């Protein structure tokens with residue numbers, strides 16, 4: 001690993017971006033450096049990414065990131081009226097908690113941007129939980145700018161796995177791997193607690209390109225001549241399958257045709273891995289339980305339990321399509 005001492009010193013001293021939570025923390029390990037480290041040399045790519053929803057898949061809750069109405073806004077579900085409000089610049093919801101009784105909970109993070117946004121609340125044991133009352137971020141004219149419950153009519157209460165305090169709404173286990181970079185769940189089965197860490201609370205450059213430290217070291221050494229391969233450049237993954245490829249329309253079918261057949265499935269694989277959180281590392285503690293998957297606003301699917309390195313993720317997406325997603 002060519003991560004320089006200088007780089008380590010830099011990252012060790014950096015203030016965690018998600019300082020809002022004491023237990024869910026930023027950590028740079030395994031050669032991850034963070035997207036801002038790529039900006040100097042890949043400015044246009046960085047700017048395009050920074051304006052994208054990949055960069056905003058999860059954000060610290062603040063005036064910029066929170067889209068919903070928190071001006072003492074009320075929403076009633078299953079006989080409980082929840083109130084969304086701010087206090088000292090922080091965001092709160094008064095709603096039914098793990099014991100079923102109403103209490104004030106601070107919103108630490110936003111999750112997603114549009115067409116809907118969810119909110120994350122911390123519960124004991126290092127858990128972040130996704131509140132079931134979501135914000136419809138679409139314009140008013142399209143029926144948006146309002147709250148709604150993700151499980152209308154189900155009257156969920158504390159104790160139900162689908163209630164926001166339940167295991168199915170647990171961010172560490174169910175959501176984080178697709179929305180963050182270098183997610184390490186770090187579940188301690190003995191204590192029943194999470195010590196989850198991540199390098200970036202969004203889908204950063206390295207979620208797709210892999211850890212960047214070796215590439216930075218290569219680029220900073222200013223090597224003479226053109227690199228002969230991506231590995232030469234210190235990059236773990238070559239996302240080059242589409243180099244020189246065009247898709248030309250075929251009049252007879254109305255479909256586009258690839259100029260040359262695809263010789264590997266690396267890009268789809270990376271995409272699948274990033275989406276499905278397959279990047280298991282020896283330092284990650286995974287809960288031994290089948291994995292459900294969810295694509296965006298589509299509901300949970302029943303299948304997709306594989307944990308091997310095979311490319312069942314595509315089958316998984318196909319499965320979801322078959323499920324009507």
Ligand code: HEC
Pocket residue numbers: 033034035037038039040041042205206209211212213215216219220226227230233235238239240
């Ligand atoms: C100090 C400058 C520098 C920094 C910082 C940097 N890169 Fe690069 N990067 C380069 C250079 C130089 C190339 C080679 C360009 C060429 O010759 O085509 C390159 C090429 C790449 C490529 C293209 C590889 C290919 O397929 O040809 C990717 C992907 C890439 N960088 C990703 C990243 C990521 C992700 C980061 C942040 C972790 C990053 N770079 C940070 C200088 C840098």
Ligand code: HEC
Pocket residue numbers: 035038039042045046047049050054203204205206207208209239240241242243267
């Ligand atoms: C969601 C996955 C994903 C993310 C996030 C991502 N990339 Fe890429 N990147 C790719 C893929 C896939 C390609 C290959 C593109 C192609 O073949 O058209 C690529 C290509 C590149 C290239 C080489 C080709 C080019 O257009 O210059 C560079 C450099 C690069 N990315 C840098 C970055 C940087 C820097 C970031 C963060 C600011 C980033 N990428 C974020 C998936 C991603």
Ligand code: HEC
Pocket residue numbers: 111112113114115116117118130168169170171174175176177178179275276292293294295296297298
């Ligand atoms: C298998 C990967 C994956 C998992 C797991 C996942 N998401 Fe997502 N999520 C995505 C992708 C990809 C998008 C953006 C694409 C889209 O809009 O459909 C997204 C978008 C969202 C959005 C924005 C609205 C939307 O539909 O685009 C919200 C809110 C969201 N996810 C919440 C969650 C919550 C809460 C969990 C856990 C209970 C979760 N996600 C788990 C991949 C995932």
